[in-house]
Amino acid sequence: KLFFTDYGNAAKVERCDMDGMNRMWIVDSKIEQPTALALDLVNKYVYWVDIYLDSVEVVDYQGRKRHTIIKGRQIRHLCGLAVFENYLYTVNSDNLNILRINRYNGTDVQSLARLDNAKEIRVYQKRTQTAVRSHACQVDPYGMPGGCSHICLLSSNYKTRTCRCRTGFILGSDGRSCK
Numbered sequence: 001k002l003f004f005t006d007y008g009n010a011a012k013v014e015r016c017d018m019d020g021m022n023r024m025w026i027v028d029s030k031i032e033q034p035t036a037l038a039l040d041l042v043n044k045y046v047y048w049v050d051i052y053l054d055s056v057e058v059v060d061y062q063g064r065k066r067h068t069i070i071k072g073r074q075i076r077h078l079c080g081l082a083v084f085e086n087y088l089y090t091v092n093s094d095n096l097n098i099l100r101i102n103r104y105n106g107t108d109v110q111s112l113a114r115l116d117n118a119k120e121i122r123v124y125q126k127r128t129q130t131a132v133r134s135h136a137c138q139v140d141p142y143g144m145p146g147g148c149s150h151i152c153l154l155s156s157n158y159k160t161r162t163c164r165c166r167t168g169f170i171l172g173s174d175g176r177s178c179k
Contacts, residue, residue: 001061003046005034013037013048015061019153019162026063036081036090036120047088047103049078056081056088056101070106075099080120091118136161149177 003015003026013027013034027034032052039046044061047069055071056078069088077094088101089112096118102108136159137145137152146152148163155162165171165178172179 003037003039005037005048007031007033007035013046013059013063015046017154017156019155019164021162022156024063026061027057027059027066036079038081038083038088040083045083047081047083049075049081049090051078056090056106058103068106069103070101070109074109075101080118082121082123084123084125089121089123091115091121093119133158135159144176147176 001015002018003013005013010028011031011034012025013031014023014025016023026046032050034048035051036049037046038048045058046061047056047058049056053071054073054076056069056075057066058069059066077092078090078099079093080091082089083103086103088103090099090101091097092099096114096116097111098113098115098118098121100108100110100112135154137154139145140147146161146163148161150166150169151164153162153164154160163171163176169178171177
């Protein structure tokens with residue numbers, strides 16, 4: 001799945017398959033300017049920062065179990081968001097501090113460090129990496145991902161895929177080659 005935010009005409013948090021199909025709004029009310037987004041891959045939760053409401057909120061992958069983690073002046077100007085173990089990590093763009101926030105109740109907000117020009121944050125740790133299994137976009141014997149001549153996108157599960165073409169090309173009738 002691909003998760004993303006939009007705060008155009010109607011602010012929302014959405015999800016879709018990697019090929020853009022099965023698009024679904026998971027949050028579309030009481031939301032103004034969702035920016036940073038982080039996923040808890042183990043428990044299947046989506047966290048986001050709303051910079052207009054000065055809040056960090058969470059829902060499950062279906063948009064249920066929504067609640068506010070933390071809200072108020074102490075978390076103004078947040079950008080970037082990552083989740084690891086019991087904490088959320090974010091950057092305060094006003095003072096460039098890296099903050100750690102308890103992801104269950106919003107307590108224990110700590111400034112960990114200051115980094116010049118920081119706008120995004122990511123946690124890289126072996127336990128956060130999902131196990132890779134065979135999938136529909138694996139490179140075939142001819143060096144083509146999923147048998148696609150240009151771009152292979154996973155569909156609704158790891159066993160199905162959709163081929164796409166780079167700009168200026170059209171997908172052939174075989175659904176794999178671009179002309």
